[in-house]
Amino acid sequence: MVCGVKNFKKAIEFLDEEAPDVTMTNSELKFSKIKFAARREEELEKRLAKIKEAWGALGGESRAVKEEPKRSSQLLVIGHGS
Numbered sequence: 001m002v003c004g005v006k007n008f009k010k011a012i013e014f015l016d017e018e019a020p021d022v023t024m025t026n027s028e029l030k031f032s033k034i035k036f037a038a039r040r041e042e043e044l045e046k047r048l049a050k051i052k053e054a055w056g057a058l059g060g061e062s063r064a065v066k067e068e069p070k071r072s073s074q075l076l077v078i079g080h081g082s
Contacts, residue, residue, distance in 0.1 A: 008036045031057045031071060038078050051079050 005011050012029075015022060024032065034057055038050035054075055058064035064072045 008033045011036060027057065035071075035074060035078070038075075048079065051075050 002014060005014060031054055034050055034054040038047050038054060041047040041050055054071075055061045055064055058068050058071060061072075064075075
């Protein structure tokens with residue numbers, strides 16, 4: 001477990017240090033950044049807006065559920081806490 005990673009930039013820095021061979025595409029980075037923000041958002045409406053934005057980054061909810069089941073499930077879990 002890692003503690004104290006308060007922003008997405010620090011998360012990426014940690015990943016670069018601990019797993020330098022791991023690479024992410026631009027779309028993976030975009031989705032991850034949105035999800036990172038959504039998980040930390042305390043206001044319901046803002047969290048739901050971030051989740052909607054993340055669905056969009058995956059090509060829409062319908063497409064994502066079929067093509068990106070793992071990422072879709074992550075968004076559903078974040079939304080469930082709403």
